[in-house]
Amino acid sequence: MAEFSMPNIRSEYKRLLKSGEIKPDAAQKSAIEALVVLERRIRQSRATWRRLLGIQPRVCGLYLWGPPGRGKSMMMDLFYNNIKKITRRRVHFHAFMAEVHHNIRLWRESDARTRRINFGSPGFARKWGDDPIAPVAKLIADQTQLLCFDELQVTDIADATILSRLFEALFARKVILVATSNRPPDDLYKDGLNREHILPFIAMIKARTQVVEVAGPRDFRMDRLRGAKTWFCPSSDPEAVAGFNVLWSDMKHLMTEMECVLTVNERKIRFARAAGPMLRATFAELCGAANGPADYLAVADRFTTVFVEHVPVLSPANRNEARRFVTLIDALYEAGVRTVILADAEPAQLYPAGDGAFEFERTVSRLEEMRSEDYVNRAG
Numbered sequence: 001m002a003e004f005s006m007p008n009i010r011s012e013y014k015r016l017l018k019s020g021e022i023k024p025d026a027a028q029k030s031a032i033e034a035l036v037v038l039e040r041r042i043r044q045s046r047a048t049w050r051r052l053l054g055i056q057p058r059v060c061g062l063y064l065w066g067p068p069g070r071g072k073s074m075m076m077d078l079f080y081n082n083i084k085k086i087t088r089r090r091v092h093f094h095a096f097m098a099e100v101h102h103n104i105r106l107w108r109e110s111d112a113r114t115r116r117i118n119f120g121s122p123g124f125a126r127k128w129g130d131d132p133i134a135p136v137a138k139l140i141a142d143q144t145q146l147l148c149f150d151e152l153q154v155t156d157i158a159d160a161t162i163l164s165r166l167f168e169a170l171f172a173r174k175v176i177l178v179a180t181s182n183r184p185p186d187d188l189y190k191d192g193l194n195r196e197h198i199l200p201f202i203a204m205i206k207a208r209t210q211v212v213e214v215a216g217p218r219d220f221r222m223d224r225l226r227g228a229k230t231w232f233c234p235s236s237d238p239e240a241v242a243g244f245n246v247l248w249s250d251m252k253h254l255m256t257e258m259e260c261v262l263t264v265n266e267r268k269i270r271f272a273r274a275a276g277p278m279l280r281a282t283f284a285e286l287c288g289a290a291n292g293p294a295d296y297l298a299v300a301d302r303f304t305t306v307f308v309e310h311v312p313v314l315s316p317a318n319r320n321e322a323r324r325f326v327t328l329i330d331a332l333y334e335a336g337v338r339t340v341i342l343a344d345a346e347p348a349q350l351y352p353a354g355d356g357a358f359e360f361e362r363t364v365s366r367l368e369e370m371r372s373e374d375y376v377n378r379a380g
Helices: 008-018 027-047 046-051 072-081 093-109 114-118 133-143 157-172 195-208 222-227 238-252 284-288 294-300 316-335 358-369 373-378
Strands: 063-066 088-092 146-150 174-183 209-213 258-264 265-275 278-282 306-313 336-345
Touching: 008 027, 008 072, 027 063, 027 072, 027 209, 063 072, 072 088, 072 146, 072 174, 088 093, 088 258, 093 114, 093 133, 093 146, 093 157, 093 258, 114 133, 133 157, 157 174, 157 195, 174 195, 174 209, 195 209, 209 358, 238 306, 238 336, 258 294, 265 294, 278 284, 284 306, 284 316, 294 316, 306 316, 316 358, 336 358, 358 373
Parallel strands: 063 174, 063 209, 088 146, 146 174, 278 306, 306 336
Antiparallel strands: 258 265, 265 278
């Protein structure tokens, strides 16, 4: 297994400051120091002599929370990319929970032989019971000792119901958790149905991680968007495409792109490109599939900025897609999500004629407002 890479997190952060890639921020500095301490403790816990003696002390993880745009995902990436001597995984929380639910169903639908093949043995003279949580937790812990969640946000009752038991089992197997969130632990799943189920998980978060607020005065992501063009057209124009791509790269900055999976009413919606609280998706991904209002509300709840590319000129021939686009824009607008669009035409020419054009005029008005500096400044 690879050794810890050098330079360490602190020196890499200083390099980024010196190069001007990031700006000084006191809240970020405190979080970086907490990550440095965690890196050191993980390294010490993995020392060869400890492993030979079977001594693996408990290492507390880290929970970074604060408003969007404060650099939480960037710091998570610095930590993840500079710690190697441990099996680790960085994943969006919703994608992780989708896998957990899949494995729970797999366990329940399998016979004893298939369970042993997929989940292994519980150990000498022990048996798995009917509860799938223990074998699913073992499967995760066997593959991952350090679990890094970007955007930990609990919105689904199915997740809330099992989180406490799942993480009790994971922590018992010495899995270390590092997470970013826009909410403090006590506000997770706030006002959610049957919230009492998640309270033990919240207590574990506070007991098994160091909770660090990252609430600097500047929204660095917003600084990059302020004053920028947010509607690019036509899609066939290389300059429009380049401008769209440059803005995505600039706002993504140092964050890592990864697949994101949203679970809505037991349906999985997959997006190939997400970075922290930002989504980049094609019109076909968002509106070509049979998505409905609940799906778009989930998108608006999960992301603070959405990039949509390859929006075509709409007409009665693709009216179903047009209706979905209207529903998407309504959800993003009502939630105050910043939106960047690469389209084949300006908003007023996006649905120029035919059945449905009149109804689309309200969406045109919203699109024009969403590209305004006033909307961008108050959104998110």
